[in-house]
Amino acid sequence: MKPASLAALHSTDDAKLVREIVTPEGIPLRFTLARAGDRAAAFALDTLLQVIVLVVISWGLSLAAGGGGSWLTAVIVVLAFLLVNFYFAFFEVRWQGATPGKRRIGIRVIDARGGQLETSAVLARNLIRELEVWTPLRFLLASSVVWPEAPGWARLCAGGWAFAFLFMPVFNKDRLRVGDMIAGTRVVMQPKVVLVPDLAEEAAAAPIYAPAGGKPAAAYVFSDAQLGIYGIYELQVLERVLRTNPGDASHAEAVRTVSEKVRQKIRYDAKVVDDERFLREFYAAQRAHLEQKMLFGQRREDKFSK
């Protein structure tokens, strides 16, 4: 088996995007920075919501006031200003770094040093949107109003400006937009993770994937030598394979491939009827083995370590 073959199945988290903060209790917590696409999607959702709210408010107000009156216009003008400039800040303060769009996508703003997310930081990162988004946008879309005889080079400059700020997060390693730099904040992924059943315990219980009609397969037994080949990395790749799309055709395919490779590698010669069952049993045995070693202070990171 080539060294990379198991790793190829591993859908890797980008290790470059993981940041650590240390809690006051002294325990490091790891956060993964949000991807550009997720942030763009959250921003689009929030903008959509702003527009909807504004339309509903103006419509409701004009209905309530019986179709007009400039007090109404005044209220709408002020509301629109507040909505555009303080929508993000309001939610990020109230919801600890999330807005409706961010929550939906599963990302949130945190303080770069792991402290409390201060109100001033939230304000700073959001006031900058005027520079990053609204001004260039206004210029690009409504240049006939802002500056009627704008020459071509001015439009080009505005386009370049918008482009530079829009893609700023892609050009630095912490995925910071200008607002994040000014406020000292980061945007991280925080999807809700549910607690899934333990694979090792499932393997010990009755077989879930018993071959249809056939007798339940005999328990597989592994020797210490066979369990001494793989390390923690391979164990967790195997865990991922077993957990990905269970019951799917692609799952069955992956399980068959991996099972074959594992049997080859550890020289497991006995007949295997059910690959799924075999891999689960192997997983449980391998984990028990590695955890046992870990208790005695021996962490075997991967198959290349001693």
Added chain:
Amino acid sequence: MQAGKIAAPRQMRSVEFRKEREATWQALEELIATADKHGLRTLGAEQLARLPHLYRATLSSLSVARSISLDRALIDYLENLVGRAYFVVYGTRQHLRRQLSEFFLWRLPSTIRAAKWHILVSAVVTLAAAIAAFQLTWADMDYYYAFAGDMAQGRTPAASTAELREGLYHIESGSGGLATFAASLFSHNARIGILAFATGFVAGLPTLFLLFYNGLVLGAFAALFHARGLGVDLWAWMLPHGVTELTAVVLCGAAGFQLAHGLVFPGARTRMDSLREHGRSAAVIVIGSVCMLFVAGMIEGVFRQTVTSVPIRFTVAGATAAWWIAYFGFVGRSRDRKNAEDREVARHGPPRRGSVGELAPQMSGAMEVAR
């Protein structure tokens, strides 16, 4: 059948561990879900009291799991849960009303006092531009068009003195139009102010330009009216809202300069640390300015268009000036002094360690609230 020893027994420590602690994690997860969905305030006193304990127990579970378990899914779950709980436990739990009162009674005036040099630069730029424009326009009225351009709504050297005078004492009939006028003035000015702050990120050059341009318009305007002998009438017309509005614009410029300062001259700190600190205090100043611009918009849109008496106009202008001086000069000073003393004590007392020292009081605060 394979030869050799049979592997370790199935019942692993990590499986046992999970069985023992799972209930705690689920309890925490439920609390967090409620807090996320309906806000922390919907938690009862008893639930709030359990939160820090559940959080700490789960945190310790994470620590144990990292050392004894190789179940990636379990560790991921615990990391995620602790991460979410972390923000709930250490998040701000002050009531909005208290946050607001702290902002206006201490943070804002104190931040503005601390930014005095940036404010001075900003004010000097505006004033210099105004004086220069006044001198030039006074000598040659054609300069007026260069400085004030076409944004003066017909108030140009081409207008007769009577027309100019009429513009200063014009009374708007009907109240509805005024409100719209005031609202659009506010939103326009506030946007310019926010932009003056934000462009500080481009080394402050656009900020400088905005302030300078603002000064030029002011100077040219003043020169035109003084040349026609309408000086007193002009200031009576402008200052009631102008005191507040010009101060707000100068403050926004100062916020932009502060940002530029943090970016260009970080001093002994890293550029990021310096930006972070300057950016936050600049944001506080901008929020203060936006509030001021709202007040100015109300005065300009409503008061100025309905009151034409020169003495009353000057009285209002003087009152607003006195109010802002008193507010920015004195509100929250006692707390400034107390903080300075605390810092002094901290410097000579036991050394504090990084974020742990900073966050520890908040945690105890959270526990107190919980009790």
